[in-house]
Amino acid sequence: xTDAPTAVILAAGEGRxxxxxxxxxxxxxxxxANRPLLEHVLEAVVAAGIQRVVLVVGYERTRIQTYFxxxxxxxxDVEYAVQExxxxxxxxxxxxxSTVDAPFLVLNGDRIIDPTVIEAARRTLTEGDRTATMTVxxxxxxxxxxxxxxxGNRVVDVVEKPxxxxxxxxxxxxxxxxxxGIFDLLxxxxxxxxxxxxxxxxxxxxxxxGGVRARRYDGRWLDVSHLWDLLSVTGAVLDEAxxxxxxxxxxxxxxxxxxxxxxxxxxxxxxxxxxxxTVGENALIGSNAVLERTVVFRDAxxxxxxxxxxxxxxxxxxxxxxxxxxxxxxxxIVEGEVHEGVELGGxxxxxxxxxxxxxxxxxxVIHDDATVGEGAVARGTIEQGTTVRRG
Amino acid sequence: MCGIVGYxxxxxxxxxxxxxxxxxxxxxxxSAGVALADGxxxxxxRSGEVAELLAALxxxxxxxxxxxxxxxxxxxxxxxxxxxPHTDCTGQVAVVHNGIVENYDELKAELRGDGxxxxxDTDTEVVPHLIEAALEDGAEPREAVRSAVGRLEGSFAVVxxxxxxxxxxxxxxxxxxxxxxxxxxxxxxxxxxxxLGHTRExxxxxxxxxxxxxxxxxxxxxxxxxxxxxRERLEWxxxxxxxxxxxxxxxxxxxxxxxxxxxxxxxxxxPDAGTVDLDLSLPExxxxxxxxxxxxxxGTSNYAARYAAKLIExxxxxxxxxxxxxxxxxxxxxxxxxxxxxxVTQSGETADTLAAxxxxxxxxxxxxxxxxxxxxxxxxxxxxxxxxxxxxxIGVAATKTFCSQVATTTxxxxxxxxxxxxxxxxxxSAVLESxxxxxxxxxxxxxxxxxVEEVALELADSDAFFFVGxxxxxxxxxxxxxxxxxxxxxxxxxFAAGELKHGPLALVTAETPVLAVLTEGARAEATLNNVKExxxxxxxxxxxxxxxxxxxxxDVEWSxxxxxxxxxxxxxVYWQLxxxxxxxxxxxxIDKPRNLAKSVTVE
Numbered sequence: 001x002t003d004a005p006t007a008v009i010l011a012a013g014e015g016r017x018x019x020x021x022x023x024x025x026x027x028x029x030x031x032x033a034n035r036p037l038l039e040h041v042l043e044a045v046v047a048a049g050i051q052r053v054v055l056v057v058g059y060e061r062t063r064i065q066t067y068f069x070x071x072x073x074x075x076x077d078v079e080y081a082v083q084e085x086x087x088x089x090x091x092x093x094x095x096x097x098s099t100v101d102a103p104f105l106v107l108n109g110d111r112i113i114d115p116t117v118i119e120a121a122r123r124t125l126t127e128g129d130r131t132a133t134m135t136v137x138x139x140x141x142x143x144x145x146x147x148x149x150x151x152g153n154r155v156v157d158v159v160e161k162p163x164x165x166x167x168x169x170x171x172x173x174x175x176x177x178x179x180x181g182i183f184d185l186l187x188x189x190x191x192x193x194x195x196x197x198x199x200x201x202x203x204x205x206x207x208x209x210g211g212v213r214a215r216r217y218d219g220r221w222l223d224v225s226h227l228w229d230l231l232s233v234t235g236a237v238l239d240e241a242x243x244x245x246x247x248x249x250x251x252x253x254x255x256x257x258x259x260x261x262x263x264x265x266x267x268x269x270x271x272x273x274x275x276x277x278t279v280g281e282n283a284l285i286g287s288n289a290v291l292e293r294t295v296v297f298r299d300a301x302x303x304x305x306x307x308x309x310x311x312x313x314x315x316x317x318x319x320x321x322x323x324x325x326x327x328x329x330x331x332x333i334v335e336g337e338v339h340e341g342v343e344l345g346g347x348x349x350x351x352x353x354x355x356x357x358x359x360x361x362x363x364x365v366i367h368d369d370a371t372v373g374e375g376a377v378a379r380g381t382i383e384q385g386t387t388v389r390r391g
Numbered sequence: 392m393c394g395i396v397g398y399x400x401x402x403x404x405x406x407x408x409x410x411x412x413x414x415x416x417x418x419x420x421x422s423a424g425v426a427l428a429d430g431x432x433x434x435x436x437r438s439g440e441v442a443e444l445l446a447a448l449x450x451x452x453x454x455x456x457x458x459x460x461x462x463x464x465x466x467x468x469x470x471x472x473x474x475x476p477h478t479d480c481t482g483q484v485a486v487v488h489n490g491i492v493e494n495y496d497e498l499k500a501e502l503r504g505d506g507x508x509x510x511x512d513t514d515t516e517v518v519p520h521l522i523e524a525a526l527e528d529g530a531e532p533r534e535a536v537r538s539a540v541g542r543l544e545g546s547f548a549v550v551x552x553x554x555x556x557x558x559x560x561x562x563x564x565x566x567x568x569x570x571x572x573x574x575x576x577x578x579x580x581x582x583x584x585x586x587l588g589h590t591r592e593x594x595x596x597x598x599x600x601x602x603x604x605x606x607x608x609x610x611x612x613x614x615x616x617x618x619x620x621x622r623e624r625l626e627w628x629x630x631x632x633x634x635x636x637x638x639x640x641x642x643x644x645x646x647x648x649x650x651x652x653x654x655x656x657x658x659x660x661x662p663d664a665g666t667v668d669l670d671l672s673l674p675e676x677x678x679x680x681x682x683x684x685x686x687x688x689x690g691t692s693n694y695a696a697r698y699a700a701k702l703i704e705x706x707x708x709x710x711x712x713x714x715x716x717x718x719x720x721x722x723x724x725x726x727x728x729x730x731x732x733x734x735v736t737q738s739g740e741t742a743d744t745l746a747a748x749x750x751x752x753x754x755x756x757x758x759x760x761x762x763x764x765x766x767x768x769x770x771x772x773x774x775x776x777x778x779x780x781x782x783x784x785i786g787v788a789a790t791k792t793f794c795s796q797v798a799t800t801t802x803x804x805x806x807x808x809x810x811x812x813x814x815x816x817x818x819x820s821a822v823l824e825s826x827x828x829x830x831x832x833x834x835x836x837x838x839x840x841x842x843v844e845e846v847a848l849e850l851a852d853s854d855a856f857f858f859v860g861x862x863x864x865x866x867x868x869x870x871x872x873x874x875x876x877x878x879x880x881x882x883x884x885x886f887a888a889g890e891l892k893h894g895p896l897a898l899v900t901a902e903t904p905v906l907a908v909l910t911e912g913a914r915a916e917a918t919l920n921n922v923k924e925x926x927x928x929x930x931x932x933x934x935x936x937x938x939x940x941x942x943x944x945x946d947v948e949w950s951x952x953x954x955x956x957x958x959x960x961x962x963x964v965y966w967q968l969x970x971x972x973x974x975x976x977x978x979x980x981i982d983k984p985r986n987l988a989k990s991v992t993v994e
């Protein structure tokens with residue numbers, strides 16, 4: 001036996017801002033380079049020498065359980081703790097209380113990180129007797145996250161998504177080391193104004209007397225908050241690690257070295273699979289199609305001659321022949337917030353159909369089971385199960 | 392039908408045997424036991440599940456050799472006395488056995504006449520006494536075991552251990568046995584799952600082989616010669632079998648169907664060209680001259696074969712029939728040269744199916760196996776094997792393997808149709824596109840699990856359940872009913888929808904839900920008339936529909952996405968979930984239903 005700590009990975013959340021892709025799967029199961037976000041996290045955990053992982057699951061948890069099973073394929077023991085209602089990260093961690101009996105690590109299941117940040121947090125578990133360690137990293141957009149103020153190596157303040165000038169560029173990297181005392185703190189902490197039970201709120205009582213140690217981290221830290229992040233994070237991961245052109249790839253097709261085609265996918269002849277493209281399991285790309293910076297989920301079908309740029313094609317979705325998603329800058333509204341100048345050609349939800357010759361204007365979001373008729377032009381949001389007709 | 396495990400090596404045998412028995416429990420679980428051997432033999436056995444035996448075992452034991460057994464009764468009820476291992480009068484010989492000794496009555500009478508006394512009702516117990524008798528006559532241990540098993544008639548896999556002899560002896564006739572070559576000892580078992588945690592280097596024994604299992608190696612006598620065993624390396628993960636957060640393997644396996652199907656199909660389809668590549672060596676001329684494709688299979692595999700037979704007649708324009716494996720004879724004026732006999736068996740070890748395939752071989756027919764298990768007995772008996780690639784299935788009630796069996800045999804139907812020139816490339820492309828759409832289609836149904844659970848809870852206390860369907864949905868009706876009765880113990884029957892009015896309609900009341908398939912491939916229009924017949928008798932109707940087919944005539948409507956001739960297969964996923972939630976609401980032992988075992992290795 002080894003004394004490697006258990007890692008608790010929080011993977012119970014829904015990810016509402018990523019709708020429609022999170023209607024049927026939790027955010028940690030979104031594919032990045034043909035592997036779920038959570039698999040990237042799990043691999044970093046395994047690379048850091050961890051041998052036992054507890055996944056806190058909740059929203060659409062069967063997707064996670066079916067994929068990861070008992071962890072055998074990754075050489076790690078995976079167990080599950082269930083958060084029945086999504087009441088925040090603090091509440092999620094409480095669900096894992098009975099599964100850990102020694103100092104342990106906690107990670108978010110939806111951020112791509114390097115093993116070094118886990119190793120850093122791990123080292124502090126055996127040092128001193130502080131209740132908590134928080135890893136911190138620098139961000140170009142600190143106000144989107146929990147902004148951290150340090151004194152020496154102690155965390156003295158954490159402000160979630162500050163309005164106005166952020167107090168620093170350092171943010172909470174979401175990898176923690178904890179002792180058992182954290183569970184009492186979590187129980188004593190009330191809910192936030194939004195009704196959620198946040199993990200960082202439970203740390204507040206410790207901040208004043210230096211109970212939270214900071215560990216700096218300057219490696220990879222990739223977050224998928226919005227639909228367009230799926231494309232940029234996929235591109236970043238493929239640029240760094242390269243892709244694999246597996247599957248049945250017909251003659252005359254070109255697959256970029258920064259693209260990934262799953263082993264059971266098929267690409268017909270004279271197709272161009274450009275940079276930042278991934279083609280999922282059992283997906284089919286028809287002849288003469290051109291894909292750039294596009295994520296095709298598993299079981300999807302792209303018919304011949306389609307042109308897709310900056311596009312997300314959901315699972316089992318169908319893109320008709322010669323349909324066009326021309327890509328480019330778009331304005332997208334997510335949960336009432338307007339985002340201008342984002343690179344998003346269009347999103348086609350699970351099981352949705354885009355007819356032959358149809359066009360998606362930049363930023364169009366077609367929800368699950370919706371249909372864009374032949375030759376129709378879709379813009380904005382097309383609600384679940386509805387049909388857009390030509391003319 | 393039982394599970395055997397044995398170990399001889401440098402480590403303590405007890406934990407290896409206990410784990411092996413737990414892994415084998417799917418083969419039978421009404422009693423279990425182990426015998427630990429060194430200069431003496433210690434036997435522990437209990438009726439009930441393996442857990443009851445484990446509770447009765449010592450915490451640790453020093454013996455480095457032993458045999459274990461989990462039993463599913465054929466001769467004698469499940470009692471402590473009838474549990475294996477069985478011993479001789481002196482307690483120095485212990486034997487575990489899977490199969491049936493057909494001449495045990497006469498052997499028992501003879502041994503009794505010689506003064507041997509018996510403590511169980513089993514056929515097995517004659518074996519240790521025969522070995523004892525041979526030892527008394529002065530035979531060497533190896534010869535004593537050989538001569539004893541030489542007297543047995545029937546089907547058997549036997550492993551014997553003798554006090555003070557540092558070897559295990561193993562032999563088989565029509566029952567599976569496999570040797571595992573570990574770094575620190577040798578293993579023998581009915582199935583590799585018993586020792587996969589320790590080694591993946593294996594040797595499958597053949598009928599008539601006699602193996603002597605020493606600590607550091609195995610010698611096999613085959614047909615009078617000593618042979619060096621061929622070793623194979625297995626790829627399956629040892630404990631791919633753990634439940635991964637699900638309450639039951641069955642639910643886990645239902646949810647694994649999209650992934651299993653992607654594996655089934657991977658690299659085999661070219662929907663654009665309308666071709667499939669199954670890597671079979673069926674000669675062109677032979678396929679062209681075929682008069683009949685004859686399936687032999689049992690249980691759920693039989694229903695998958697019925698689905699396949701209907702598709703083969705439709706797509707490949709050749710007569711296709713399905714025989715229940717245990718009823719099979721090669722007769723009826725068939726020309727063996729123009730008959731392809733296809734065995735469908737998940738495990739590849741189903742005794743009834745193996746017996747049938749041997750009859751077909753004796754008659755001179757070409758044989759093909761459709762199975763999930765590389766290296767299984769059936770693959771060594773047939774001319775060609777076609778693997779369904781569904782991955783290990785642990786739940787006794789088959790789910791993902793049914794789905795993958797139908798998908799695989801659909802590809803076979805297309806391959807035969809194309810090779811025979813009876814299937815246009817357009818139609819082939821359409822069927823292959825439907826096949827490729829299966830994983831996504833199944834996932835859409837899984838996404839609606841909650842709705843199925845609600846309806847299942849509402850209907851769980853009904854008097855009986857009737858599943859109906861036509862054409863490709865008839866086998867699905869049979870499979871839906873089988874699944875429900877296997878795991879919920881409710882009365883359920885599947886009927887061809889048109890047969891209702893010829894009898895079963897008399898059973899239909901307001902307390903007997905009727906579950907109907909109203910999709911493409913199921914002659915939905917005709918079935919709707921039958922739905923109206925049962926509605927007139929106030930039976931609640933659950934209908935699986937597609938497109939615009941008849942939703943307004945049913946009380947509960949579940950839809951499947953367009954999938955052509957595979958829509959009834961998608962409907963079956965609803966029936967699987969329905970059976971699961973009915974059984975779960977009643978607290979049934981879903982993964983190990985009473986009286987049933989996964990791989991039925993007795994006839």
